[in-house]
Amino acid sequence: MSASRVDGVLVTLIAGAAILWFAPAGMGRYGTYVLSLWLVTAVAVMGLNLTLGIAGLKSLAQAAFMGIGAYATALLTTKAGVGWFSAFAISGALCFAAGLLLGFPALRVKAHYLAFVTLAFSTLVWLVLRNEQWLTGGVFGISNIPRPVVFGVRTDNALPFHRFVVAVTLILALILWWLVRSPWGRAFLALRENPVRAASLGVNIRAYTLLAFAIGSAYAGFAGALYAPLVEFIDPSPFQLSASFFLLLMVVAGGSGYQLGPFVGALLGVVLPEWLRFTGGLYLIIFAAIVIGLLIACPQGVLGLIERGWTAIRRRPMVGNTPVKDAV
């Protein structure tokens, strides 16, 4: 709470970005690609962490929003000749608007029922991506998606593009860090913890519910806008329902509601399978076992586990140690 204390999340974000800027040295193209994919995924997970982890609204459409962002960016940059930065902004705005619309059911239905509504939306988006060939290219997808030119520097190669992803991810993470610490973040948290009490304290439940959905979805749109030039070819498959479940799993496994949780969760979801490649066909089974074991040992995710360990070391009651608690 005190302004003088250094914020651990902020320091970690900046230090992490600095390390990741140089990390790909000697990793080769593929290693660099995996690192970039980790960060892009983390951006989508960050958004879902706001909607679900902080505001408590269950959504199963994050990958669909990422798809909307990726396709919007791909179409705008390949067919309409729009620059990447404009496409990025439009993708975010489009997902913000779609998220706002999807937020309306959330004003009426809660918990599992809300998840079902978002699940239907997710399926709808996937069907449009697959069947509306005139627009999306159907199962053939869209290829030759250009990478952005930043201040006159081309990012066609893996390393410059990775550094570009690091910079964008850092900016997006800082904005969210600031948002969660603001009075809005406190209101989002109140929405999760006790909406009835929050309403009796004048918290505008409708506005904050819609905003939590819209901002979370916009982050998926931003992630999509980074994803399209990263892979340079997109088809509907990475944006289907199972991918939304996977993003949800990353929120929970990293530590739902913790500001750094999305990075840990995306690390588990994107990088761990790569590390397990040496096990050949067994890697999915091992990956699943690790995640199940983790969630049994600590339902609060990896960061919940770290917090518990830290508390035990310091031997004092758990007071204001977590990122979110510090944040609000």
Added chain:
Amino acid sequence: MATVLEVEGVRKHFGGIAAVDGVSFTVEEGEILGIIGPNGCGKSTLFNCILGQLLPTAGRVKLDGADVTGLNPEDMNRRGVSRTFQLLQVFPELSVRENLILAGQEHQGTMLGRLFGPRDAGLTAAADRMIGFFKLQHLADARAGGLSYGQQKLLDAAMAFMAGPRLVLLDEPAGGVNLTMLGDLKERLKAMNAEAGATFVVIEHNMDFVMSLCTRVLVMAEGKVLAVGTPAEIRANPAVIDAYLGH
């Protein structure tokens, strides 16, 4: 004295059951009105109808003469009516100070203004004053969920006062609070009434608490008003003794 709240013939039916069956009363500025009655007589339902958690089946609720029937809880709160709930309702993951800042922040400026304004919405000083007033200084940075039941009750009440409300509806503030804490709570509520000029309606089962705190007492039974009067009149009312207080 001006009339703050007018409740006119409020009814609330759940299926065939009339939980609140035509209740009328007024609350004058600066008074502390107690509402007593056996469990299930409709006291909390009445609060929910007044504050917009429930839509009354019939009847009117007026605040400062304006019809506010059916307004939602957020709007009622922004019009200066706050409440506590029968079951404890604090935000367990937030600190005591953060709970109080939350309780006041939505009354500060516009939504967009709050987003770009200070992190505490400029309320740290006000929250700390409230913490001091309710004698929770040593717990200001503690997680609200880790407080004792009685301390959480104090915090719950403090939150209802954070936005400087005109009218506060307290649903069983003394329920489950130990005797020492009870004295504190009563003294704090009286001080709030005297110093801040806040008007209260208090639902309570603890007779000593009600009779010593309230200026007037309303007795409910089976969804209806049985009697209204000063504590002394209520104690002496044969119908009340028969229905509720016992011989």
